[in-house]
Amino acid sequence: MSHQQKKLNLSHPDNQDHNEIAVADPSNVESPPKIFNLTVDCFDEIFEYLNMEDLHSFGQTCKRMNKVAGEYFKQNHSSAENFCKYNAIHTTYSDKDGVVEMAIETSGFNKFVPCIKICGNDFDILRYIQSQATEFESTNQMFHVGFDINDKLVEHFEQLLPQLEILRYTCCRVDGDLYDLMLKYCKNLREIYVQNSTVGNRINGEIKWLLQEYPKLECLELSPSDSSRIEELRTFFVRNPNVQRFSTSVDFLWNNGDIFLNSNTKLDILELKDKESMQSSSYRKQTLDLLNRLHEQGFYKRLYIYIYEFNEELSNSLASVKGLEL
Known part of the structure; x- marks a missing residue:
């Protein structure tokens, strides 16, 4: 949803939103609280100054504010880790400097998780x-x-x-x-x-x-x-x-290599995750030869390899692998 659409939604609430506000605060039946005259851009500016705990508290003031704050939470903290403990959803929060703070209860945002x-x-x-x-x-x-x-x-x-x-x-x-x-x-x-x-x-x-x-x-x-x-x-x-994307370990690829060689599979990305196998020069050569054969027959176009330990010898060996992109 674009900012303009969001602004229209906030500036011109439907009858259901009016009813929700009336239930929360009967004195405002005639018109919504003035804070809702703010656009989404204004709310975003306010929320930028709040930590996760304050944002969650802000969102618990009324149903309409829960929607506004919850959408901000969803759009800006979608990559945060949300896990359940003590009969509630908690979110691991990192501040602007990347410092991870303690997990904050965010059960009020359940529908945005x-x-x-x-x-x-x-x-x-x-x-x-x-x-x-x-x-x-x-x-x-x-x-x-x-x-x-x-x-x-x-x-x-x-x-x-x-x-x-x-x-x-x-x-x-x-x-x-x-x-x-x-x-x-x-x-x-x-x-x-x-x-x-x-x-x-x-x-x-x-x-x-x-x-x-x-x-x-x-x-x-x-x-x-x-x-x-x-x-x-x-x-x-x-x-x-x-x-189009298949990820596996080096050992699993090797043990199932002939299955992949004898298939008509056409992947965009083959992704390998290795802990130790590529450190052995003999095993590494066999694996890299298998990868080149798989690339030649079209099993994959692009190759990603994730390695825990990297050295010059391994770097030189990987230079010969076809399709290696990452």
């Missing part, structure tokens, strides 16, 4: 999310860390799954098949991240979720805790040609 992070299997947290599910109108991402994904726990946030576009799992254990547990409800998924987590149980000998079609999926990260071979990837890329 784009991403919820859930750590561990705390049933109090899960029950809170379940009880407030209708409030999370803007939530399109969920991030699970150290979480046991099973049907008993998933039911607490099942109501949110249809609106999600991004799912991320880090250090999680999947007890069952991820499709049956969650993904079959997620009709709008654009990105899936499985990071140092199990891929789930085999059902009748198959990893079912990798055999499904996800019409809107554009990005997959598959860096499982077990880097063994997964034959289902042959079918996954055939059924999901819209996936």
Whole structure:
């Protein structure tokens, strides 16, 4: 929404907004408080001076101010970490100098929170999310860390799954098949991240979720805790040609290299995340040779590599890799 549209919305509230103000303050039935004569640009200037705690307090004064402050929160703090603890949503706040301050409770902005992070299997947290599910109108991402994904726990946030576009799992254990547990409800998924987590149980000998079609999926990260071979990837890329970005670990790429070489997959970006493997000169040469073969057959156009330790020898080796962009 443009600033001009926002100004019109604030300057000419509809009847519903008038009714909300009347309920909050009957003395102002005739006209809204004068502060609402300010444009969105003016409110933005005011909010620039407020820390997260004060912004949240500002937004709790009335329903209309909650909308104004909440939209500012959504637009300017969408990258902040929002997580649930003590039966409330908290936001980790950084000031203008980048100094991270303590987590601030921001439950009054629940309907403006784009991403919820859930750590561990705390049933109090899960029950809170379940009880407030209708409030999370803007939530399109969920991030699970150290979480046991099973049907008993998933039911607490099942109501949110249809609106999600991004799912991320880090250090999680999947007890069952991820499709049956969650993904079959997620009709709008654009990105899936499985990071140092199990891929789930085999059902009748198959990893079912990798055999499904996800019409809107554009990005997959598959860096499982077990880097063994997964034959289902042959079918996954055939059924999901819209996936243009694939992220994985060096070990997983190597163990599944022939699957990728024998596929007709055409990615825009291949992304590799490495901790130790590239430090071995012999293993590095084999990996770089595999990458060049994949590039020659068109498996990827652009290559991104993330490395924890970098030295001159590794730098010289990477110079020979085709398609390396980052």
